Amino acid sequence: MRDSRYIITGLIVFVVLLTFPLWSNAGKAASPPQPNLDTPAIQNLEQKQCVEATEYMRADHMQLLEDWRNQVVREGKRIYVAANGKEYEMSLENSCFECHSSKTQFCDQCHNYLDVEPDCWTCHLEPKEP
């Protein structure tokens, strides 16, 4: 063990670095997102429901959006028939943002909380917030 000094120092540095995220964030609980759903368009809805059930949208909106994108861009099909028979234009700008007119409320809060960075906004223009 003639190099024990170096080995032990190296090990300590390694362990400290490895556990860095744990102890640097200790005691700091991130507050869960509480998006404000109050937009004029939503207020005017008779039945307050998105294109599909809320639970489905919460869990699978990314899959739905990807399907929409492929249908519109690649197949030229632009109309979505929801489970309840209602028809919607498959468009982020012209459908989603009608109701979800606040990106900070509807997108950023949860995405920041979960630390995901969808790259929608490099091309799609976010709605102008009032």
Next chain:
Amino acid sequence: METSRRNFLKAGGACLLGLSLWPAVRVLAGDGPDVKADAGALKGKRWGLVIDMRKCWPQYQQGCRDCMLACRREHNIPVIDNKDEEVKWLWTEPYKNAFPEQEHAYTPAAIADKPFLVACNHCDNPPCVRVCPTKATFKRPDGIVTMDYHRCLGCRYCMAACPYGARSFNFQDPRPFIKEENLDYPTREKGVVEKCNFCAERLDKGQQPACVEACRVGALIFGDLDDPNSEVRKILAERNTIRRKPELGTHPSIYYLV
């Protein structure tokens, strides 16, 4: 249960075959009842454009740029001054540059000095589609050569393949160069190629391309080249038209009346 090696391999082969059929099954099963085309969408088998330059020029000389401005507004096209990094969908080129192989020393001055509108030719046999390694550039069943900007790698192979200089690359973030934003249509981002899409997004909703709609003298005539009764076909049957670089076998869908 006893099974011979032979039977095992057979069963395995059948399973593999089944897996390989899966994409076909999905295609045959259709995309489900939950998506469809807009009932009012314009339907065509091969969209084409006739550009009547003789109608255009008098207006152009008086400063009319309506088609190009409409295109720029519709699609959030950035205005970049640096010639090397320009993004162009619809623009003009002098006759000798647009039709280099047809120009000669004695070309009538009425043509030689005139600007010609140029854009993606939506070739029937598009080299850009052939070379794209991800199918980001593809041809729709209605003949439009369009792009899936979500998929483009930015390898620029399509730019090398296009003989018409119709493709532009986003060398930088285009957002700061967009003069007026159309919130109904996305922009592009740094690192992808882009070009004219014959306003596929408008056709799918039953509208004419933005440039065609904007032209005040009807110099742009859009229609289905596959339909003998369409207006474009009637013009092509009656008058002599030219296309850019027909010798390359790309079969452009833009025709010029001069």
Next chain:
Amino acid sequence: MLVKALSGSKKYWGWITVLLALSGAGLACYLWQLQQGLTITGMSRDVSWGLYIGQFTFLVGVAASAVMVVLPYYLHNVKVFGRITILGEFLAVAAIIMCLLFVIVDLGKPMRLFNMIFYPTPNSILFWDMVVLNGYLLLNIIVGWHALEAEYKGVAPPSWTRYLVYISIPWAVSIHTVTAFLYAGLPGRHYWLTAIMAARFLASAFASGPALLILLCYIIKRVSKFDPGREAIQKLAAIVTYATIISVFFVGLELFTAFYSQVPAHGMDSLTYLFVGLEGHGKLVPWMWTFVVLAVLALVLLINPVTRGKDGYLLLACGAVFIAMWIEKGIGLVIGGFVPNAFERVTEYIPTLPEALIALGIWAAGFLILTILYKIAIAVKEETV
């Protein structure tokens, strides 16, 4: 065996440090490019491929040329190449890694690289280039490593590697053929639209690759106890001679077809731009004439058996061949193809400093890999001498 790369002289570590520093500088520039976009390069709407794709094209040739030591040894039993096949294979490994890096730094959206695998597109030549290049990389790593391991242990290499060697021979030809097809199949790029493109690529590859290998052999001889052998080097020199003659002949064919037919659409405009300038633009003219002078010098020194047999002249000739082919293929061919543009206008291209540093960084990274692989191989060979 990897551990052998960790013990070396001061000079070895100095060289490694230099290469690491250059790679680091290239990486820093690349991070800047990622953030700013390809606007930091000299490429444009009209010349949409530049230094990166030029280097890629040239290096595919260097990689393919490993076959020039492998084929004579395995198919014609040229025993003297037995000692250096490993050098050829490891050169191929380093060159292919450089190729892949050059393609990646050229992408506008490198994070989407795997779209090529998620959406495989067999009608795209680039898809096939990815397949053959990665296959060739794998073949050379497996074959080279097993051969070296066998040498280390003093046994014969596993017999199955022999089949991989046989596969690697046509495979080497395929990587450069497919790379030539990237260019030769495009309508409207007259300079590239030539049926002999793949043949030209192979000829210049078999000149530049073995020339580099000869230079490397001399370096190895000086810095180690391993001697690749004079006979092997002279055999390689003969290969370089023939390949250079054929390569220059092919360039001559292009010039004849273009200028005797006088058809502008047979590359006349591009060749005019390259060799004398077009419409007042001629930034590549000095480069192309450097190519001509170096190629002639190399041919004189190589064809004459007296000079070819002398170390000093042979080194000079190989250096000249390597640089000449680098200019012709790595610069002239790619950029020349974009001039004039689709509207018969001339847009010139000059790489920017960060672009050049990124390219240099990749070369340094490649040589770092090559140095480490050669260090291991030579350490093994020194032990068995």
